[in-house]
Amino acid sequence: xxxxxxxxxxxxxxxxxxxxxxxxxxxxxxxxxxxxxxxxxxxxxxxxxxxxxxxxxxxxxxxxxxxxxxxxxxxxxxxxxxxxxxxxxxxxxxxxxxxxxxxxxxxxxxxxxxxxxxxxxxxxxxxxxxxxxxxxxxxxxxxxxxxxxxx
Amino acid sequence: xxxxxxxxxxxxxxxxxxxxxxxxxxxxxxxxxxxxxxxxxxxxxxxxxxxxxxxxxxxxxxxxxxxxxxxxxxxxxxxxxxxxxxxxxxxxxxxxxxxxxxx
Numbered sequence: 316x317x318x319x320x321x322x323x324x325x326x327x328x329x330x331x332x333x334x335x336x337x338x339x340x341x342x343x344x345x346x347x348x349x350x351x352x353x354x355x356x357x358x359x360x361x362x363x364x365x366x367x368x369x370x371x372x373x374x375x376x377x378x379x380x381x382x383x384x385x386x387x388x389x390x391x392x393x394x395x396x397x398x399x400x401x402x403x404x405x406x407x408x409x410x411x412x413x414x415x416x417x418x419x420x421x422x423x424x425x426x427x428x429x430x431x432x433x434x435x436x437x438x439x440x441x442x443x444x445x446x447x448x449x450x451x452x453x454x455x456x457x458x459x460x461x462x463x464x465x466x
Numbered sequence: 467x468x469x470x471x472x473x474x475x476x477x478x479x480x481x482x483x484x485x486x487x488x489x490x491x492x493x494x495x496x497x498x499x500x501x502x503x504x505x506x507x508x509x510x511x512x513x514x515x516x517x518x519x520x521x522x523x524x525x526x527x528x529x530x531x532x533x534x535x536x537x538x539x540x541x542x543x544x545x546x547x548x549x550x551x552x553x554x555x556x557x558x559x560x561x562x563x564x565x566x567x568x569x
Contacts, residue, residue: 346511346512346526347526350526351526351528386532386533387532387533388532389536391538406530409530410494410496411528411529411530412530413528413530414527414528414530414531415525415526415527415528415530415531416525416526416527417523417525417539418523418524418525418526419523420521420522420523421542422517422520422522422523422541422542422543423515423522423523423539423540423541423542424481424539424540424542426539426540427525427537427538427539428536428537428538428539429527429531429532429535429536429537429538430531430532430535430536431530431531431532432494432529432530432531432532
């Protein structure tokens with residue numbers, strides 16, 4: 316299957332090159348640098364262009380009560396609300412709180428699981444950014460017994 | 467090129483639960499090596515998931531995602547035999563694409 320793999324690889328490279336030239340504005344997405352470099356949750360949300368944070372029962376953050384290893388903490392963010400554009404996972408006390416950002420399309424359920432690092436015990440937030448710019452959140456305190464930033 | 471991703475896509479009803487395990491160090495840029503020098507930040511920044519060639523998810527990650535990142539998502543309107551593609555790009559221009567078939 317070597318030639319097929321090569322063809323796929325070439326397609327990916329060419330698409331990547333074309334996307335980076337801005338020819339496909341819909342596909343090429345600029346990395347949200349400001350959001351990922353923000354030092355507080357409020358700044359991260361603002362950098363992503365969303366409004367003030369409002370608590371919502373319809374946003375769910377799934378995370379352990381106690382994380383034994385802060386280097387690998389499972390987080391799941393989901394919502395039952397329609398019209399979500401993005402789901403975010405943020406760890407309040409991390410040096411840069413924004414961990415992950417998911418752009419929701421109609422073809423996926425607004426529910427994502429990943430694993431993140433926590434430097435210390437902290438509140439963890441799941442934020443749903445709606446089509447109208449509202450930022451709805453759920454949070455949970457996660458205790459960490461062994462911090463995960465390698466320091 | 468980086469180690470291949472492990473992708474599992476399981477269909478139940480008309481949805482596929484996709485689980486991906488990527489091989490990447492995800493350095494935060496705050497750790498020091500034995501000599502006291504900072505290990506530079508090196509992490510997956512962009513992830514794209516496709517279903518039969520159509521992009522269904524794009525995600526942006528920071529170095530706060532754990533080493534050897536795990537991702538789970540649910541693709542709607544899937545059936546057995548569909549193709550799921552996952553591509554990642556990191557902050558140094560590295561990239562990797564892998565594909566799996568739903569079962």
